[in-house]
Amino acid sequence: MDYKYIEHLLDRYFEAETSLEEEQILRAFFSQENIPAEMEQWRALFTSDNDILLGDDFDARIMEAIEEQPAVKAREVSLTQRLMPLFKAVAVVAIIITIGSALQAPWDKSWNNPQDYAKFQQDLDSVAAVSPVQAENIGDWSADSASIMMEQSQN
Numbered sequence: 001m002d003y004k005y006i007e008h009l010l011d012r013y014f015e016a017e018t019s020l021e022e023e024q025i026l027r028a029f030f031s032q033e034n035i036p037a038e039m040e041q042w043r044a045l046f047t048s049d050n051d052i053l054l055g056d057d058f059d060a061r062i063m064e065a066i067e068e069q070p071a072v073k074a075r076e077v078s079l080t081q082r083l084m085p086l087f088k089a090v091a092v093v094a095i096i097i098t099i100g101s102a103l104q105a106p107w108d109k110s111w112n113n114p115q116d117y118a119k120f121q122q123d124l125d126s127v128a129a130v131s132p133v134q135a136e137n138i139g140d141w142s143a144d145s146a147s148i149m150m151e152q153s154q155n
Contacts, residue, residue, distance in 0.1 A: 003036060010042065 009026055012018045018026075029035070030046035 003039065006039070010039075 006029055009018060009022050013026060027046045030043045
C-alpha cells in the first residue's frame with residue numbers, strides 16, 4: 001500500500017502546517033492495528049490518551065503571571081558615559097606615545113649630532129690620559145672650596 005499521503009501529512013505536521021482535520025486523519029491512521037514498521041515510531045505521538053486540557057482559568061493565570069513581572073526601567077546614559085571607553089583608549093595611547101618619545105629623546109639628541117659625538121670622544125680621551133696617581137689625588141681633594149683657593153693663591 002502507498003503511504004505517501006501519510007508521509008506528506010507527517011512532514012507537514014512536524015513543520016506545524018497541518019489543520020485540525022489533517023491531524024484527525026493522522027490519529028485515525030495511527031490508531032489502526034497494521035501500520036508500516038518505519039512509521040511505528042510515531043504511533044505513540046498520535047495515539048496517546050494524555051491530551052492536555054486547559055482549565056477555564058488558564059487565561060487568567062497566564063495574565064496574572066505576566067503582570068507579576070517587574071517592569072524594566074531604562075536608565076539614561078549621557079554622552080560622556082557613552083564615550084568613556086574612547087577616552088580611556090586615547091589616554092592609554094597618549095601615555096604610550098609620551099613614554100616612547102621620552103625614551104627616544106636622549107638618543108636622538110646626543111648621537112645623531114656629529115659635533116656632540118666628537119666632544120664625547122674628546123672627553124673620553126682626556127679621562128684616559130689621566131694617570132692612576134692623578135686619579136687618586138683627584139679623590140683626595142677637600143670639598144672646602146675656600147681652602148683650595150687659598151692654597152692656589154699662596155703658590
